[in-house]
Amino acid sequence: MIEVKNLVKKYGNHLAVDNLSFKIDKGKIYGFLGPNGAGKSTTMNIMTGYLGATEGEVLIDGHDILREPEKAKKYIGYLPEIPPLYMEMTVQEYLDFAAELKGIPKEKRESSVEEVLKLVKLKDVRERLIRNLSKGYRQRVGLAQAILGFPDIIILDEPTVGLDPKQIIEIRELIRDLAKKHTVILSSHILAEVKEVCDYIMIISKGRLVASDTPDNLEHLLDDAESLELQAKAEPSRVREILEPIHEILSIKMEKRTDGTTFASLDIKENTDIREKVFFAFADQKCPLLMLNTNRASLEEIFLELTQKEEEPKSQVLEKKEAKTDAGRL
């Protein structure tokens, strides 16, 4: 559906996008995740034809966004970071105007505008001047404009910025709904948001793609070795004795708690699941196991690890990813 090849964008000497390549398939929600200044908006502006690239190309359903802008752009609805709203127009006037600009046939314009007004919950304010709307409502007007005509691909730059928590939930539901028929790409610097909504996450740092996978696979990305945590009602020496026969355990760290229990953290061989073995080892010895938990790096940890490293982590991380998952899209 979208193919981005070796995209480079320089602002003067500043490299904002550094050789970015990826593919977007139909019918999924993709998230661009990255800290402020990572290059998300620049990439989206290039993908939608708002901005020229220094090098590289963007193909939308096979059409080059710069060489065949009309063909390429008809597939795309875009909510830029700062929506280009006309403050002196009413919501209705603005959306009528946007429908005309998008080339929606005259006879379909009214029903199309009606549909998005309902979907984005703007009916009550349709006669209000955009100038007099709150930031959250203006954001919804921008979103309505992006969705208008229901293009195949909907690209949203920070769609929930300025919205209150209730509106954020509503917009997330709307995005999920849209993804049933459309491809949605959204950007955010908020990890929880991307994790909540997206099927696929692309982490961008300093203009480079440092990781790209499903939220679940990303969580496995940095697990060098699996680890297990447990808490048992016994002395550390007893816990060690019980665990001794399980040969998949590489090392054990233990901590005696003041309540007479022991907390243990186990490093285990990669790709092994010893939870049942551990459970029965303790049960056989009639030793109460109070807690047993697989310890995975959280997506937050992964995100920080990938975006805070000074040195280029890309090849290492991607190599590791390719070794562990089969989702080689890059």
Ligand SMILES: Nc1ncnc2c1ncn2[C@@H]1O[C@H](COP(=O)(O)OP(=O)(O)OP(=O)(O)O)[C@@H](O)[C@H]1O
């Ligand atoms: N018009 C411009 N002229 C010069 N530098 C720019 C311009 N636009 C963006 N930049 C720089 O390019 C880099 C990428 O910016 P971009 O806005 O794409 O990042 P972002 O990931 O969208 O960040 P944010 O979430 O803060 O919007 C930043 O260092 C930014 O300062």
